[in-house]
Amino acid sequence: MRVIVNDMPNGYIPIFIFLALAISFPVVAIVAAKLIRPSAPSLTKLEAYECGIKAASDSRGRYTVRFYIVAILFVIFDVETIFLFPWAVRYRALGWFGVSEIAVFLGILIVGYIWAYKKGALEWV
Amino acid sequence: MNFSQYYTANDHFTIIPAVMLALFGCAILLFDFWIFPDPRQRKWLLIFVVLAEIFTGVGLYRQQAWLAGQSPSMLQGFGGAVTLDGFSVFFNWIFLVAALIVAVMSYQYLEISNEHHGEYYGLILFAQCGMYFLATGTDLVVLFIGLELMALSFYVMVGFLRADKRSNEAALKYLLLGAFSTGFLAYGFSVLYGLAGSTKLQDIGDAIAARPAWDPVVFLALATTSVGLLFKIAAAPFHMWAPDAYEGAPTPVTAYLSVASKAASFAFLLRLFNGPLQSLSAEWEPILAFIAILTLTIGNLAAINQTNIKRLLAYSSVSHAGYMLLGLVANNAMGTNGILVYLMVYTFMNLGAFAVITAMRRQGIIGDELEDMAGLMHKNPGYAMLMLVFLLSLAGIPPTAGFLGKYYIFLALIQSGHYGLAVVATLYVAVAIYYYFKIVRSMFIREETERAPAASSLGLRLALGVTGLLTLVIGIYPEPFLELAKTSLVR
Numbered sequence: 085m086r087v088i089v090n091d092m093p094n095g096y097i098p099i100f101i102f103l104a105l106a107i108s109f110p111v112v113a114i115v116a117a118k119l120i121r122p123s124a125p126s127l128t129k130l131e132a133y134e135c136g137i138k139a140a141s142d143s144r145g146r147y148t149v150r151f152y153i154v155a156i157l158f159v160i161f162d163v164e165t166i167f168l169f170p171w172a173v174r175y176r177a178l179g180w181f182g183v184s185e186i187a188v189f190l191g192i193l194i195v196g197y198i199w200a201y202k203k204g205a206l207e208w209v
Numbered sequence: 210m211n212f213s214q215y216y217t218a219n220d221h222f223t224i225i226p227a228v229m230l231a232l233f234g235c236a237i238l239l240f241d242f243w244i245f246p247d248p249r250q251r252k253w254l255l256i257f258v259v260l261a262e263i264f265t266g267v268g269l270y271r272q273q274a275w276l277a278g279q280s281p282s283m284l285q286g287f288g289g290a291v292t293l294d295g296f297s298v299f300f301n302w303i304f305l306v307a308a309l310i311v312a313v314m315s316y317q318y319l320e321i322s323n324e325h326h327g328e329y330y331g332l333i334l335f336a337q338c339g340m341y342f343l344a345t346g347t348d349l350v351v352l353f354i355g356l357e358l359m360a361l362s363f364y365v366m367v368g369f370l371r372a373d374k375r376s377n378e379a380a381l382k383y384l385l386l387g388a389f390s391t392g393f394l395a396y397g398f399s400v401l402y403g404l405a406g407s408t409k410l411q412d413i414g415d416a417i418a419a420r421p422a423w424d425p426v427v428f429l430a431l432a433t434t435s436v437g438l439l440f441k442i443a444a445a446p447f448h449m450w451a452p453d454a455y456e457g458a459p460t461p462v463t464a465y466l467s468v469a470s471k472a473a474s475f476a477f478l479l480r481l482f483n484g485p486l487q488s489l490s491a492e493w494e495p496i497l498a499f500i501a502i503l504t505l506t507i508g509n510l511a512a513i514n515q516t517n518i519k520r521l522l523a524y525s526s527v528s529h530a531g532y533m534l535l536g537l538v539a540n541n542a543m544g545t546n547g548i549l550v551y552l553m554v555y556t557f558m559n560l561g562a563f564a565v566i567t568a569m570r571r572q573g574i575i576g577d578e579l580e581d582m583a584g585l586m587h588k589n590p591g592y593a594m595l596m597l598v599f600l601l602s603l604a605g606i607p608p609t610a611g612f613l614g615k616y617y618i619f620l621a622l623i624q625s626g627h628y629g630l631a632v633v634a635t636l637y638v639a640v641a642i643y644y645y646f647k648i649v650r651s652m653f654i655r656e657e658t659e660r661a662p663a664a665s666s667l668g669l670r671l672a673l674g675v676t677g678l679l680t681l682v683i684g685i686y687p688e689p690f691l692e693l694a695k696t697s698l699v700r
Contacts, residue, residue, distance in 0.1 A: 096403060096426075181215060195235040199328075202242045 241327025379457025394437025584657025
């Protein structure tokens with residue numbers, strides 16, 4: 085039987101190194117600070133820090149659900165541009181195939197856009 | 210560079226039905242406010258769904274006819290990302306029948322619920338489009354997108370009764386748990402990709418076969434992928450969402466969810482476990498055997514105490530998933546054949562049972578409690594007799610179709626030497642008979658508590674007629690249907 089560690093696909097090694105670094109960075113920083121700094125606890129230090137101004141209210145307040153719809157719509161059209169950029173960069177090489185593919189893609193999104201518009205999702209009542 | 214090779218006529222042929230579904234789905238979204246804005250014109254949208262299914266059916270029929278003349282009868286499209294074979298065509302027929310029956314029985318239900326919107330029909334088609342890719346895809350990315358397209362459509366459909374608290378709660382629970390399980394699945398896929406350096410099931414299978422037994426990385430991929438998929442088929446201990454989602458969803462959606470979504474997830478499961486994960490069968494067989502028995506136990510025992518019919522049928526559908534998993538545990542040609550036959554008969558009998566419950570929904574009556582069934586025999590003897598047929602079939606009593614499904618699963622278990630599992634599974638049939646007959650007792654012996662007759666519409670009668678007829682026909686004269694399942698095997 086072979087040793088299991090040697091069986092790990094090599095492609096994962098950078099990920100594990102990255103993971104180890106990511107975990108050790110905050111640990112080292114916190115431990116080092118704890119060792120070096122002088123300790124003088126006070127109540128003020130435990131308060132939420134808001135640019136130096138006294139905290140006005142809890143950050144988990146309620147706000148209107150319409151933001152949610154706008155956010156969802158934003159995600160859709162944001163992803164759309166992400167797909168459009170690589171096509172635009174390789175426009176000449178992709179030729180008519182690229183144009184037709186992007187036309188299908190945009191066609192589906194435009195149907196969704198028209199639907200959302202007609203249903204009043206874009207109106208801020 | 211020439212890019213026309215990326216979309217050849219061959220590629221197009223492998224996805225025609227899905228293209229049809231997507232086009233008609235988009236068209237319905239537009240027509241809903243463009244050509245048929247009047248609520249009274251909604252029936253045109255239903256006719257559009259029927260039209261979409263006819264076009265899809267023609268595409269499927271052409272694929273089937275083409276495959277019949279090929280040897281080996283399969284066609285790969287998009288560089289192996291989708292594979293057209295008897296297996297995919299068989300499952301797509303199931304989805305088509307389910308979508309069609311659900312669409313026609315929804316019409317009146319949504320009218321009564323005051324939630325009749327055109328999007329509903331679009332969502333049915335979009336979900337079916339996702340299922341198409343679950344049955345046809347042989348690439349992790351295609352499969353994942355198919356699964357999400359199906360799941361997202363279902364999240365919306367489950368919560369379609371916006372004024373109903375239960376429906377909202379069901380949709381939220383289903384969404385949260387579904388997203389959680391999808392996370393597991395996506396993680397499993399990422400590990401599979403890391404192992405093989407490819408998203409094609411074929412390459413992943415080769416990469417896994419080359420690894421040693423009990424490799425922890427392979428095991429991680431197997432475990433996380435299985436959790437994601439077992440959630441979708443509502444196998445214990447990942448079945449928690451099913452009773453709540455089934456109960457809260459509009460009844461036709463519950464029918465669609467329990468039949469088509471389950472069938473599609475099983476198609477995916479079979480593609481994975483009979484494909485790239487086949488070389489690991491020694492590892493997953495005992496795990497799946499344990500999960501199947503756990504699923505049967507929880508599904509059957511929890512169903513006994515239910516007073517809500519939709520909840521009862523939800524637990525019964527959990528137990529049906531257990532029977533089908535046993536077919537996978539047997540891991541032979543007979544087992545896979547058994548799952549296909551089981552899914553086919555399950556489609557008809559379960560859709561039929563839910564169609565009867567849909568008929569219980571009347572103006573001002575929700576109609577999904579066991580109480581609401583009381584005295585149905587005196588009020589609507591036709592519905593009561595049909596429900597009896599569906600329940601007998603669900604319990605697996607000959608000469609109904611359900612018997613055949615269980616018969617093949619048990620046969621596969623005995624052929625592969627799993628005698629203990631076969632005995633336990635058979636014993637649970639007795640438990641199932643008890644709780645199915647609670648409904649029968651309510652219908653036939655109890656006095657009616659509600660005078661109003663059950664709802665009736667052309668669509669509902671059509672759905673009940675087709676499902677009832679097929680449940681009986683498959684049970685009495687099964688040969689052509691068994692032949693269809695047999696030719697659809699991929700091993």
